[in-house]
Amino acid sequence: MAGYGRRFVSVLSLLLLLVGVNASPYVRPSARRSLLWPFSSKTGTPDPQQVHVSLAGPKHMKVSWMTSSFTAPSTVEWGTTSGKYDSTAQGENTSYTYVFYKSGLFHHVVVGPLDASTSYYYRCGGAGPEFSFRTPPPAGPQVPITFAVAGDLGQTGWTKSTLDHIQKTDFDVLLFAGDLSYADYMQPLWDSFGQLVQPLASARPWMVTQGNHDVEEIPLLIKGFRSYNARWPMSFDGSPLTSNSFYSFEVAGVHVLMLGSYTDYAENSPQYSWLQADLVKVNRTRTPWLIAMLHAPWYNSNSAHQGDGDAMMSAMEPLLQKAQVDIVFAGHVHAYERTTRVFLKIADPCGIIHITIGAGGNREGLARSFKNPQPSWSLFREASFGNGELRVVNSTHANWSWHRNDNDEQVMADELWMTSLSSSSQDCSFVN
Ligand SMILES: *[C@@H]1O[C@H](CO)[C@@H](O)[C@H](O)[C@H]1NC(C)=O
Ligand SMILES: *[C@@H]1O[C@H](CO)[C@@H](O)[C@H](O)[C@H]1NC(C)=O
Ligand SMILES: *[C@@H]1O[C@H](CO)[C@@H](O)[C@H](O)[C@H]1NC(C)=O
Numbered sequence: 001m002a003g004y005g006r007r008f009v010s011v012l013s014l015l016l017l018l019v020g021v022n023a024s025p026y027v028r029p030s031a032r033r034s035l036l037w038p039f040s041s042k043t044g045t046p047d048p049q050q051v052h053v054s055l056a057g058p059k060h061m062k063v064s065w066m067t068s069s070f071t072a073p074s075t076v077e078w079g080t081t082s083g084k085y086d087s088t089a090q091g092e093n094t095s096y097t098y099v100f101y102k103s104g105l106f107h108h109v110v111v112g113p114l115d116a117s118t119s120y121y122y123r124c125g126g127a128g129p130e131f132s133f134r135t136p137p138p139a140g141p142q143v144p145i146t147f148a149v150a151g152d153l154g155q156t157g158w159t160k161s162t163l164d165h166i167q168k169t170d171f172d173v174l175l176f177a178g179d180l181s182y183a184d185y186m187q188p189l190w191d192s193f194g195q196l197v198q199p200l201a202s203a204r205p206w207m208v209t210q211g212n213h214d215v216e217e218i219p220l221l222i223k224g225f226r227s228y229n230a231r232w233p234m235s236f237d238g239s240p241l242t243s244n245s246f247y248s249f250e251v252a253g254v255h256v257l258m259l260g261s262y263t264d265y266a267e268n269s270p271q272y273s274w275l276q277a278d279l280v281k282v283n284r285t286r287t288p289w290l291i292a293m294l295h296a297p298w299y300n301s302n303s304a305h306q307g308d309g310d311a312m313m314s315a316m317e318p319l320l321q322k323a324q325v326d327i328v329f330a331g332h333v334h335a336y337e338r339t340t341r342v343f344l345k346i347a348d349p350c351g352i353i354h355i356t357i358g359a360g361g362n363r364e365g366l367a368r369s370f371k372n373p374q375p376s377w378s379l380f381r382e383a384s385f386g387n388g389e390l391r392v393v394n395s396t397h398a399n400w401s402w403h404r405n406d407n408d409e410q411v412m413a414d415e416l417w418m419t420s421l422s423s424s425s426q427d428c429s430f431v432n
């Protein structure tokens, strides 16, 4: 049934897109124009294009890029000194078609073993410009780490401001809550998005999960996530994924669950069984922090997208609560909202903090209207674009801050010290 619903929605949104109707019920400011970049797969941007990196195990990173050339090799050379590459790795390539669009060649190469907290210089395909990334800090319950947190980026002037602000912070890993390019079936816009984010995404790992705009399914013709999967495959440990729709990874003292809001999550689904099995493997002595990320928020007091996350919430909230998840990040609603610790809509000191951060700056504009009265579980909400920063200081403390884009200035609007549910100062009984 859920499949039919989604199909109906994608057919509907395709139709609406074709006739140029915006289906959203809330009032938005006039949208900033998309930054239409003059490059696509075929228009002469030099190779390699759209370079980005992601975590691929405790000592490895995956380097991904696209070439217009179909004979370009999938090799990465790297080293710790600029211009001196003492290691080389080979990877895989893939490409796809989408109605009349034919993509370039995507290359995905796992590099390593790498040292923690180290800058590496690298080159893609044996030629071209040099890039550089920094690996995250080593594993360890007391190891500090900083995450940049964003969602619903798109590619507008607002997006540019958000990316500029993120670039100014010294983060280790970017967590992305879905809705990347807002290409919405127009495939060259995935290429321009790849170019737009390259300066950041080639320098620090981006760990992403899917949003509704990333599905792009055309019933009977094209399955969901065709472009997303070819361009942004996430894999940890290099182990083959049963799906690119849900996965987890560990970094420093944090276990991160990346969940799929548009992939079956019912109790008999592969995603649900995977989540159960993954939670069993979590060891809060090794990773005192447990964080989840998904697209459609479960706790949302904005008028936009009311109820979109309800079905997934009924299926999975008890599992996450039992596992004592500290924070659930979501996107989708183009505003910021933070809850108190909550379970089943009731404040609970052993519950989860939900943070909606679908405010990257896409062309649809802000979700300005919040429901009144503000529910007691909702502590802070505002309709602004911006980005978040989670600075995990040690096994017990993390500083969360929300930075809004105020006329392109970055302003810290919400800030909070959080204590992990695994710390002894919290009186929550543990399952593991
Ligand atoms: C792309 O991958 C295929 C195997 O999947 C391989 O045969 C082909 O040579 C690769 N192309 C390039 C340019 O490396
Ligand atoms: C959890 O991790 C700690 C620290 O790495 C380790 O000493 C302990 O044996 C682990 N517990 C289990 C049940 O694996
Ligand atoms: C963690 O950091 C907080 C804030 O700086 C500090 O108060 C606390 O004592 C630290 N805890 C541990 C276990 O190091």
Ligand SMILES: *[C@@H]1O[C@H](CO)[C@@H](O)[C@H](O)[C@H]1NC(C)=O
Residues within 6 Å of the ligand: 389, 399, 400, 401, 412, 415, 416
């Ligand atoms: C929390 O982080 C923000 C942003 O980095 C910073 O301005 C603020 O001072 C921090 N709070 C504390 C108490 O350190």
Ligand SMILES: [Fe+2]
Residues within 6 Å of the ligand: 152, 179, 211, 212, 213, 295, 331, 332, 333
């Ligand atoms: Fe969305």
